[in-house]
Amino acid sequence: DVKVTQSSRYLVKRTGEKVFLECVQDMDHENMFWYRQDPGLGLRLIYFSYDVKMKEKGDIPEGYSVSREKKERFSLILESASTNQTSMYLCASKTGGGVEQYFGPGTRLTVT
Amino acid sequence: AQSVTQPDIHITVSEGASLELRCNYSYGATPYLFWYVQSPGQGLQLLLKYFSGDTLVQGIKGFEAEFKRSQSSFNLRKPSVHWSDAAEYFCAVGLMEYGNKLVFGAGTILRVKS
Numbered sequence: 001d002v003k004v005t006q007s008s009r010y011l012v013k014r015t016g017e018k019v020f021l022e023c024v025q026d027m028d029h030e031n032m033f034w035y036r037q038d039p040g041l042g043l044r045l046i047y048f049s050y051d052v053k054m055k056e057k058g059d060i061p062e063g064y065s066v067s068r069e070k071k072e073r074f075s076l077i078l079e080s081a082s083t084n085q086t087s088m089y090l091c092a093s094k095t096g097g098g099v100e101q102y103f104g105p106g107t108r109l110t111v112t
Numbered sequence: 113a114q115s116v117t118q119p120d121i122h123i124t125v126s127e128g129a130s131l132e133l134r135c136n137y138s139y140g141a142t143p144y145l146f147w148y149v150q151s152p153g154q155g156l157q158l159l160l161k162y163f164s165g166d167t168l169v170q171g172i173k174g175f176e177a178e179f180k181r182s183q184s185s186f187n188l189r190k191p192s193v194h195w196s197d198a199a200e201y202f203c204a205v206g207l208m209e210y211g212n213k214l215v216f217g218a219g220t221i222l223r224v225k226s
Binding site: 004009033035040041042043044045047048058064081090092094099100101102105106 | 115118121144146148153154155156157158161163185202212213216217218219220223
C-alpha cells in the first residue's frame, strides 16, 4: 500500500513565524504535490515537484515555498505565516507517468 | 481554462435512499476523471476513476459513476446510502498535458439522516 504521511495533524502558529510542513511518501514516487483546502473552494494546488530538486508553481504559490532534497520528502514552507494561511494542507504523490494521486491525512494549520 | 463544477454544496438524503452527486467539467480533450471522499478530519480516499473504455465505472463502498461525454459530466451514484457515507465528496479532472495535474471541484457535503 502507498503511504503518504504528514508530520503534524494539527499545528498552531503565530503570525510572522516561519512554518515547515513535512510530507513523506514510501513508494518511490517521482511526483509530489501540496494543496490547500478551504470550505467552498475545494483543493487548490500550491506547488508540485516532478523530481528531486525540481519544483513548479501551482495555482496559488504566493506566500509559500517548497523544498525537495530527497525523493521521498517534500516540504512546504511558509516564510512568514499570516492569518489568511489558516487552512487544511494536503500532500499527495504519484508515479511519474501515472495519473492517480495518493493523499496524506492532512495538516490543519491555524495561524493566530 | 479547465474547471470542475459540483453544483450542490450540501445534499441530505435518508439512510437507504439512493444518491446522485453531480459533476461537470470543462476540458478540451477526454479527461481522466476521479471521485474522492473525505471523512471528517481525514485525507482524501479514491472512490473510483475513469481513464477510458466502459463509461460506467465501479468503485469502492458500492459507488459507481458514469462518464457522459456529450454532457461533460461524471456523476457519482449509490443505490442505497449508509450513515457511514456521510462525508465530503470531490470530483477531479486529470490534465494530461500538465503532467496529469488534478483540478478539483469545490466539493459536496453529504449528510445522511436516519
